[in-house]
Amino acid sequence: MADVIELWYLIQGDTQPFLLPVSTDKRIVNLRKDIWERGKNSILVGISAKDLVLWKVDEEVIVEPAAGLAKRVADCSPKRSKLESGHYVSTHFPAPVNKNTLHIVVERPIPVQPQREYSDPEPDINPIWSRREQTVERLFERLQREGLVYIRGTPASGKSTLLKLVHEHIRRRHPEAIVRIVKAWPQGTFQEWGGPIDRFRRLIPGYPFSNPRNTYILFDNGHQTYWDGGLWEYFIKDQVQSGFLYRAVLFCGYGNPSNRPVWYSGGVPPVVGPWSRVSLRRQNECGDDDDEEGIGLLLSRPEFDEYMANFKCFPLDSRFRDMVYEWTTGHAGAIDAIWQIIKSQKQNGSLDAYTVEDFYRLNPWEAFFTKLGQADFARGLPNEIEMHNSNVTNVMRKLLRNWTIGTGETEEEKEAVRTCHENGWIQADLIKTSLYDDDEIVYSFASPLHGVYISQKFTISDAQIPLQTVTDLTFDIIQRFKPVQLSESAQVGSLLTQRPMEARYQDEFYRRLGELVGDCVRISPEFLTTANAKKGCIDFFLPTQRWGISIIHEGNNLHEHCERFGLHSAYGAWLTSNDVVDWILLDCRAEMPEYPHEDVSNLFHAVFIENFTKVIVLDNKLKEVKKFDLVED
Structure with missing residues (x-):
């Protein structure tokens, strides 16, 4: 018993x-x-x-x-x-x-209390922001058609702002719609967070919703979801893409630009087509660069102009606005950083427009980059401690010299590239190398200003420059040019945009200069800008010698350079009295110049002939001063 x-x-x-x-x-x-x-x-x-x-x-x-x-x-x-x-x-x-x-x-299980379905409160929109109406409308159209939009951009590139603008747009177009904002997705394991339904109920209040087709889920910090195969398999693939039950936008700080953004076992990861993918630069539904019809995180020029029109402290000269757009390519964090720096620099009530010359006069180079490092802009770049990691700095050097890099050649380099990418210091994109090959993943800086900022952060090396003058240095560097680097088409630039013609000379000069002086060289934003850049600044600055070097192509913008470098201009005064004690203007060309410029003593012409295997150097009076044969290794 x-x-x-x-x-x-x-x-x-x-x-x-x-x-x-x-x-x-x-x-x-x-x-x-x-x-x-x-x-x-x-x-x-x-x-x-x-x-x-x-x-x-x-x-x-x-x-x-x-x-x-x-x-x-x-x-x-x-x-x-x-x-x-x-x-x-x-x-x-x-x-x-x-x-x-x-x-x-x-x-005992905790009973799930029924929740009233509601939208998150409509966001507060800062009145100084560009409303980005065209971008928001196009993004909304893709969202309605595809169900999923996957947005990737480095920190401070405007993702959270765009999320708010999209939220507002949805509520205005569909007042009855439910819009839920998921600000973060906890990190962990499947065991810690239970099954997919349990996770979604805990992390998306109100899920599952009674009318999913009228429900929009916007994920801020969407890259935090990459670990969660259940979310991508059960929700993104089955309920957003295939079932079209919900519509979702993921705003991610980094991510794979291909059609397979995540990988996990226990299912088949979703395919995200080009029409659902949004990067920094503006791309159309075929994934091609398109400023007219594309969508991107970077502000278009009209959106930038709308943003700058809200600057009420004092007028801004059109040339200054052009310079800011070229330096930033529409990167919101970079634009805002410059805005914050200049807004307190003209407090005397003057109605005169703030000019490029005002900017250079009021912002010594070192002070300017120090202020940039204190702005939100710097969230997208390694700090001084992280720049002491030699693998990271090697990736940054390679980027500066080649404009883009691949996924890495050695395991060490691959790991360093992953580190830089997952920290949001570089942006991943796809390029097509040929009609028959698959697209390749390449990485670049988020804007020209990001690359220039990095160049300022390298510790100046102890390398001794074995030349006495900037002229001697320039002649020595020209002798090191490799014909194959000059005869090929110019490399793609920051954000894969087309580089100006003089880029092949600038890029080769920078490569050979780096070989000679190491980290003893700084670059200017104009060195990294595209074909529409307004020239007239130094491209390279050697702080130990306080030498400046500027390069032009076939005499382009020569007169503007001469005016800007003149001693009576603000920029000329900045050069001669402050940071730069000597400078040279190098005109690289394939044809002999016709006219002398006797008033520009710092001007030299480097004429490349016989398929770039020979170079003749002329001074400002067209007198031959050097002649070199260029050879490959």
């Missing part, structure tokens, strides 16, 4: 234990029903008996005083083991048992 024993029980969430007799030949599944009968009208109301989990307490926990038992159990978390439904009570509690100790803790 089976024994009857009395066991102490404590139900999770209750404050008092209770004593209940049970036969030792009873199965645990039946004991669970007995416990449920006792609490079904109180602590277990609304809960099914099958959902209860019974745990044997494996450590001695004295019941008395009973009033404080629940707190003591919560504080000490005694060891416990799960009681399987098919086991007999006698398997775990042979008679006799200690009547003074707690025997079983009953775990």
Whole structure:
């Protein structure tokens, strides 16, 4: 005959234990029903008996005083083991048992309370922002058609602002729609967060919604979801893409630009077509660069002009606005950083427009980049400690010299590229190398200003420059040019945009200069800008010697350079009295110049002939001063 024993029980969430007799030949599944009968009208109301989990307490926990038992159990978390439904009570509690100790803790599920379906509050839109109406409307059209939009951009590139603008646009177009903002997706494992439905209920309040086709989920910091295969398999693929039940936008700080942005086991990762992918630069639905019809995080020129029109401190000269757009290519964080720097620089009530010359006069180079480093702009770049990582700095050097880099050649370099990408310091994009090959992933800086900022952060090396003047240095560098680098088409530039014609000369000069002087060289934003750049600044600056070098092509913008470098201009005064003690203007060309420029003593012409295998150097009076043969390694 089976024994009857009395066991102490404590139900999770209750404050008092209770004593209940049970036969030792009873199965645990039946004991669970007995416990449920006792609490079904109180602590277990609304809960099914099958959902209860019974745990044997494996450590001695004295019941008395009973009033404080629940707190003591919560504080000490005694060891416990799960009681399987098919086991007999006698398997775990042979008679006799200690009547003074707690025997079983009953775990109950927390009932899911029905939630009222509602949208997150409509966002506050800063009045100085560009409303980006065309971009937002095009993005909304893609969202309506495709169900999913996957947006990638480095920190401070305007993702959170665009999220707010999209949120506002949805509410205005569809006032009855539900818009939920998911600000973060916790990091962890599937075990910690349960199954997909449980996770979504906890992290997306209101899920599942009664009218999913009218529900929009906007993920800020969407890159935090990459670990969660359940989200991408069950929600993104099955409910957004295939089922078209929901519409979702992911705003990500980094990510794979291909059609397979995530990879996981236990399913087939979703394919994200080019029409659903948005990067920094503006691309159309075929994935091609398109300023007219494309969508991108970077502000278009009209959006930039709208943004700058809200600058009310003082007028801005059109040439200055052009310069800012060329330096930033529409990167919101970079534009805002310059805005914050200049807005306090003209407080005398003058109605004169703020010019390029004002900018150079009021912003010494080192001071300007120090202020940039204190702005939100710097979130997208490594700090000084991170720049001491040699693998990171090697990636940055390679980027500066080649404009883009691939995924890496060695395992060490591949890891460094991944580090830079996942920290948001570089942007990933696809380029097509030929009609027959697959697109390749390449990385670049988010804007020209990002690259220039990095060049300022390299520790100046101890390399001794073995030349006495900037002219001697320039001639030495020209001798090092490689014909193949000059005869090929210019490399793509920052953000894969087309480089100006003089880029092949500038790029080769920078490569050979770096070989000679190491990190003793700084670059200007104009060195990194595209074909529409307004020339007239130095491209390279050597701080140890305080030398400046500017390069033009076939005499282009020569007169503008001469005017800007003149001693009576603000820029000329900055050169001669402050940071630069000597400078040279190098005109690289394939044809002999026709006219001398006797008033520009710092001008030299480098004429490349015979398929770039020979170079003749002329001074400003067109007198031959050097002649070199160029050879390959």
